[in-house]
Amino acid sequence: MNEAQYEVIIIGGSYSGLSAAMALGRSIRKTLIIDSGKPCNEQTPHSHNFLTQDGKTPKEISELSRKQVLEYETVEFHQGKAINAEKNTNGFTITTEKGEKFHSKKLIIATGITDEIPDIKGFKESWGISLIHCPYCHGYEYKGKKTGIIANGDKAVHIASLVKNLTEDVTLITRGKANFSDEQKEKLERNHIQIIESEITELKHQNGMVESILLSDGKDIGFEAVYGVFPFHQHSEIPKQLGCEFTEMGHIKADFMQKTTIPGVFVCGDNSSMMRSVSNAVMTGNVAGAMVNMELVTECF
The missing domain is CATH 3.50.50.60 (FAD/NAD(P)-binding domain)
Known part of the structure; x- marks a missing residue:
């Protein structure tokens, strides 16, 4: 079983998670992205309202994004589903559904939300x-x-x-x-x-x-x-496991730096914002990555 140690683990490898990873890769932070490969927009034929990518398929954007992010030598990608997170004195331990364990000082949750589509034909x-x-x-x-x-x-x-x-x-x-x-x-x-x-x-x-x-x-x-307009729930149980607070609408509560109410845990993307767009996911991911790097810098400088 894997017992690898990272500075940052990002759970969720879609737009916000990849954006956070790019910011961390450019800061030479040893970073692991864990992604299950099940984006909420997998049926969407085209993505819009995002400069330079208007009209591209979500898959085209994410594949190009992943390719660019993984060119940074300190960023790794792991295909799998993170199902458990534990906070300890050294940071966090993440366990996948296959029993693999990964450790990090900081955690970014970019897991998105799941729409509760009514069970109506079509x-x-x-x-x-x-x-x-x-x-x-x-x-x-x-x-x-x-x-x-x-x-x-x-x-x-x-x-x-x-x-x-x-x-x-x-x-x-x-x-x-x-x-x-x-x-x-x-x-x-x-x-x-x-x-x-x-x-x-x-x-x-x-x-x-x-x-x-x-x-x-x-x-x-x-x-x-x-x-x-349908209800939603968090795609992952991990924020709840860690004790993160939620808004009345069900989003993970975060400040302007994408910090949650749990020290060391940051969020980005749809799981913590009413603005469901690629551009907002990328922006919040970029902020989360930069703020995690700043927190790591502050702790050791």
Whole structure:
């Protein structure tokens, strides 16, 4: 079994983890990235709103990123799933599902989140393709299209306000009684946004491209794009194991330096931010890597 010692271990090797690793590699820190190879955007056909990479596939971006990061001689990559973390006097011990153990002084958690997609026919097959979550990431490609939004309450109004800027044909599907204040109802009505309270039976699609939504009352309404606002949970149990605090929404609590409430533990990417984008993941990863290096410098200088 491996018992290797590193200065920093990064759990999660997607955009934020790789960005943190680059900052650490350029600071000549002995760094290990542990990644399970299951990114949350693996179904997404193209990534947008990221300078120099607009329109590339997520796989293209991550493969190029990994290649560039691993050119730094102090950075290593390990394919595997980290399932346990223990804090000790010398730092942290990480154990993978195969029983491999790795040790480090500092820990960066870049594990992302898992969307809790409703168990409705067609949802999982379309998620990230035409059933989308972010107007900034995907909205431009569906500008002017007939668009549905599966959401309720404040989140529905927020997404509707953004989507209305991209298309005039917007319908809210609340999957139950609509939960809007009088002021919100007035805004939705003024912007000609229809509200449907029926449950959804099926999202009809061809290879992930939505064609229509079948409602529980038998109506079959055609759409060309659908936004979905769904709950999420942390992709990894490790932050909870270590005792990290969480926000009310379920993100890992971190300060502007990406420090968690547990000394020596930093986070970056979707697991600790409401901004779910490649550019934000890269930015927070860069900050986490730099701040971990600064903490290591301070401890020995």
